[in-house]
Structures are given as C-alpha cells and as structure tokens.
Amino acid sequence: MTALNSTQVSAEMARLRARARRRMLLSRVFTYLVGILIAIWVLAPLWFIASMALTTPETVRSYPKSVLPFIPFSFETMRFFLQSRGIVPGVINSVLVAVITLILSTLIAAPAGYATSRYIFRGRDAFRLSILAVRAFPVVILSIPLAVTFINLGIFDQVYSLALMHTALTLPTTVLVIGSVFASIPYELEEAAQVFGCTPAQAFRRVVLPLVLPGIAAAAIFTFVMSWNEVFAATVLTVQNRTLPAQVLVSLQQSPEPYKFAGGFFMLLPSVIFIFVIRKYLFNMWGQITK
Secondary structure (H helix, E strand, O other): OHHHHHHHHHHHHHHHHHHHHHHHHHHHHHHHHHHHHHHHHHHHHHHHHHHHHOOOHHHHHOOOOOOOOOOOOOOHHHHHHHOOOOHHHHHHHHHHHHHHHHHHHHHHHHHHHHHHHHOOOOOHHHHHHHHHHHHHOOHHHHHHHHHHHHHHHOOOOOHHHHHHHHHHHHHHHHHHHHHHHHHOOOHHHHHHHHHOOOOHHHHHHHHHHHHHHHHHHHHHHHHHHHHHHOOHHHHHHOOOOOOHHHHHHHOOOOOOHHHHHHHHHHHHHHHHHHHHHHHHHHHOOOOOOOO
16 A cells, blocks of 8 residues: 555656646746747837838839848948938938037946945935936927027037937936946955055056946947937927938928838937847846945
8 A cells, every 4th residue: 555655646746747847838938939929029120121221212112012021132222311311411410419428428427327336325216216217207398498598598409409408318327327337346346456555546447447348338329329319309409400310300201111211220220239239238227236
C-alpha cells in the first residue's frame, strides 16, 4: 500500500508539474503574441510611409497599391519633397531652433538634474512631479499669450524666440532624464575620490562627468527631437521663418500625396534614431536615488 501510494503521489505531482509547464508556456506564448501585435500596430504605418516615400511619385498615386513595398525603389519622391517651396529654409530653421533649444535645455537641466538626484530634501518627489506637470499645460495656452508678448517685444517670428518656447517645453522632461542618469552613478565614487585628495569639483569632473556624458548626450538628442517635431507653437509663433513641421502643416491641404508621404518620412527619421539611442535612459527615468 505504501509503495502504491507513493506511486500515485509521484504521478499526481508529475501531472501538476506538466500542467504548470503548459500554463507557463501558454502565458509566454500569449505575452509574445500581444507584443508582436503591438509591434505590428506601431510599425506597420511607419513601414507604409517609408515604402511610399522611397519610391516614385507615380507609384504613390497609383491604386491599388503593390503588395511588395519599395517597388520600384527610388529617391524621386524625396527629391520632389526637398525641392518644394519652403522646405530647405524650413529644415535650416528647424535645425537652428533645435540646436539652440538643445544648448539652453542642457545647460539648465544638467545642474538641476544633479541637484534632484544627489540631495535629499523634504518634498523632493513632489518637486520632481511638479516639474513634469508643466508638460500637462496645453501648448495653445502658452503659445497665444507668448505670441502677443513677442509682438510687443519685437521678437515675433524669430528663430531664437521660438527656441525659448521650445526650451520651456522640453526642459521638464530633460531635467528628469538627466536626473535619472546622475542617480545611476553611486555617490560613493565621489566620496572615494574626495578621500584620495580631490575637491568636490574635481571629483565631479574626473569621476562623475565621464560616466554621465553618454546619458547627457542622450538627453540632448531627446531635446533635439522634441524641438524638431514640435508643430503647434512653431505655427503660431512664426510666419516667414517657419520650421519644417510648421511649413508642412500649413501646406498640407494643397500638397499632393507624394509630398505628404515624403514629409512624414523625413520628419520621422530623427525620432526613430532617438528611440534606439535613449531608450535605456527613459526606462530608468525614476531610477534609484543614491545617498
């Protein structure tokens, strides 16, 4: 009887383990399936835009569309877009505004991110949330009063005035991204450097700064992409010196389909590059705070 009971128990345990493995396998398959569906949902429109932008205008206008993308492969649609009126000046203005925004935002966000990650003070978490809450204000609420203010100050429709607006929009998130980068560097490294004779400034410059430079560079790219993609404030605050998104927006109704696909693909490229560069810093935005 004892041997029989042991055999039954062993068989029951084997069935339970097999059932658990099947449940785990089904859960893993379901997770992968959901991930694949989400990836298809996100990537399919991007793939379609890219396939239409990198072909001939005749193919873009044709219907029904070909099942195979990029047939025929051609840069003719992109050349048509870049040769359209206002596109090259818009690209130049977008780059200038994004670079100015990048410099201003990084110079302000670096010390702010260091302070929020290194110093312990009452209300620190609420302060960090309040920084991010600035992004909750609709851009239209800020753009219209700023347009009136810029007109009164004589700086309306200027590249640098739009860069100031973009700095205000990008600064909250940039502070949190750079703060998470500083939070990932143990404070004990600075203390060890000071034990060996470095001043606090030397410890920061020789130990911390080389470690955080990749993260700061990623945050700078993030700022550049946010400024590059911003369209509403650029449309309201500029007339002659429009950025590329604003120029595409105001001419979208009258533009043909090749123009729309090429414009979408051209403005999409910086965002795609940004995703691969900064994704690990975004995942660690609320990283551990070193003490």
